Amino acid sequence: MIPVALPGGNFYPMLAVSLVCLATLLTWIAVLCTNRLARTRLRARPRSNAAAMLALAVIGGIYPARLALRWVDSRQAAADQAAHTVVLDGPRTLTGIDMPAGTRLMVRLPGRPDTFEAARFPHPVPVGGIPVASLERYLAQSGLREFRATGASATLPEDETAEGWRCTRGHKVEFKADGDGALRFSSCHLAAGNKMNGQLLPAGTWVALRHGPRPATDFQHVDGWLLRTDGSEPSMVAGMPLLKADLRLDRGRKLVWFEGSLGTEYTLGPMTYPAGTRVATASATVAGARPGDLVFSPSRGRSAGRNDGDDVPSGQSVLQAPDGAVRGVMSNRAAGVLDVASIGTTP
Template identity: 35%
Template structure:
C-alpha cells in the first residue's frame, strides 16, 4: 500500500482564505473600473487603498502559487503521457514479439520500449503463435529492499486480441475476445491460461460440441485442497449458454467441467438439470442442482457418482415413498440409478451462496431451458 499524505485542515482553511482574498481583490478592481463613486472614495484615501490592495494581493498569492503548481504538474503529466505513446518507425523485437513498423505502443516508462504495456497493430501481426491486433501487458516491478530503487520490470499477465477463431493448444478460441497468457517468472515463456471458446470444439468422449462463448481455463498445477490433496485437473470449462448441454448422460445447464490432460471428464460442478430427470427410482425436476461426487466425498462413494440437490420450490420424489426430498437435502446416485445415500447439503459438500441485489436489480441469470 502506498502512503498518501492528506492535507491538514489548517492548510485547507488557508487555501480557502487566500482564494477569498483574491476574489475580494478582483471585485474591488472591477468596482474601481466601473464605478466613478468608488474611484472618488479611493482617491480620498489613496495610501490606505494601496496598502489594502497589497495585503489582499499578498494573501491571494498563496492560492495563485498553488494553482500555478497544479498547472505545472498537469502539463508535466500531459508531456509524459505523450512521450509514453510511441509509433515505431521500423520493425524491431520487443518483449519477444517482432513489432512491425507502424506499431503503436504505450510505455510504462518514458524512453524504454521494453516496458510497453499496450501494442496495437494494423493489420494484425504474428505474436505468441497467433495473429493479434492488440497486446496488453501487466508488468511486475522489483525494487531494492533497502534503497527502493527499481531493479527490473517484466510481464506477469499478457492479454491478446485478434480476429475471429484461432487454434490454441488444440482448442478453437474466439480471439476477438480477450485471451490471457500467464508468465510464471522473469524470462520464462508465456503460457496459455484462459480464453473464450469459439464454436466447433468437440466434447471428448461425449456427443455434441462446447457452445460458443464457453470460458476455458488452463489449470497449471491442478487443483490443490487445504489438506494437500491434488486433483489432476488440466482444464476447466465454464459453460454460460442457458441451453441444456448433453454431458455424461445428463442434460445440464451452465455446468463447470473439469477435464484431464486428454480432455476426459473428471468432475462436474455448479450445474443444474435443464430437463426433468428420472434416474432409477428417483425423479428430479428441472432446476435441480447437480455435481459429481468430489473430494472428500469420493472417500465414501464411487468417483463417478452424481449428487442431486433439489432447489426450492422444487422437490425430488422417490418411487414407493410418499416423503419427498426437499431443498437442503442431497441424493447420491450411481450413473445407472442406484441410490447410495441421502445426505444433508452440508454432508454432501453442496454450497449455496447468497445473492446480492444492488439498486433493486436481481443479478440472477436467465433460467436454463431444455433443448
C-alpha cells in the same frame, strides 16, 4: 477498477465564488478606468475600498491559480508520457515477440523498450501463436532495474483460434509467462460455435488451461481445461440443462468432472429434481460411489420427488448412477456438498 480521487463537496462552489469575485474585481477596475465619478468615490474611502479590492483579488485569484496548476500538471503528465513512450522506427524483437515498425510501446523505464508494459501494433502480431492487436504485460521487479513478465492480456483483432478453442474478440485473452519469459495461452472467453462432446457451448463461456497432477480422488484438479458457463440460458452437460456450470476436461478434452445448477426440472430414474438443484460428478471419496456416478442436492426450501419412496428434502443428497439407479441418500456433509442457497432459477 482504477481509483479516482474526487474533489471535496465545497470544491466547485469555491471555484464559482472565486470566478464571481474575479469578474467583480475586473469590472470594478474597468469602471475606475472609464468613470471619473467612480475614481472620486474610491478616493473618498481609500482604506475600505482597498481592503475590498484586496479581498476580491485574493478570492478571485483562486480560479486562475487552479487553471495554472492544471496546466502545469497536464504539461508534466504529457512530458512523463512522452518519456515513457517509444515508437519503433524499424522491426525489432523484444522478449521473444517480433514487433513491426510503428509499434507504440509504453515502457516502465525511459529508454528501455524491453521494459514495455503495453504495446499497440500497427497490424496483428502473433503472441503465443495468437494474432493480437495490442498487448499489456504484468511486470514484477527481478532486480534493481530489471523486470520480468508474470503474465499478459491482449485484445484480438477478430475472433481467433487458440489451442483449438475459438476465442471471441469481445474479451481479452490472457497469457502466462513460462520460466524463460515466453508467453503462453492461458484463458479466454469463447465465441459461438465451440463444441464439447458434440454439444455446442454457449458464447461467452470462459475456458482456462490448468496445469498440475491429477489426484486419483480429486477430478477437480485434473491437468487440462477448466470451463465456466454463464448466462441465463442453461447449457446441456451430460444430457442435463445446467446453469453456471464448472467443467473439467482432460488434455484430450474428455469431460472428467462437472458441477452446476439445474436450469429446469429434471427426471432421472425414479427421481425428479426441481430447478436449482445442485448436480456434480461424485467424488471417489463418497461412500458407495462408482466412476461416472452423480450427486444431486436439492436447494434450500426445495425437495426432490421420488416415485418409489419418500421425497428427498434440502440438506440431503442423492447418489445416482448415470442409468438412474439410486445408490443411496445421504447428508450433504457426507456427499461433500456445502449447504448454500440455490443459484438457479425458480419455476
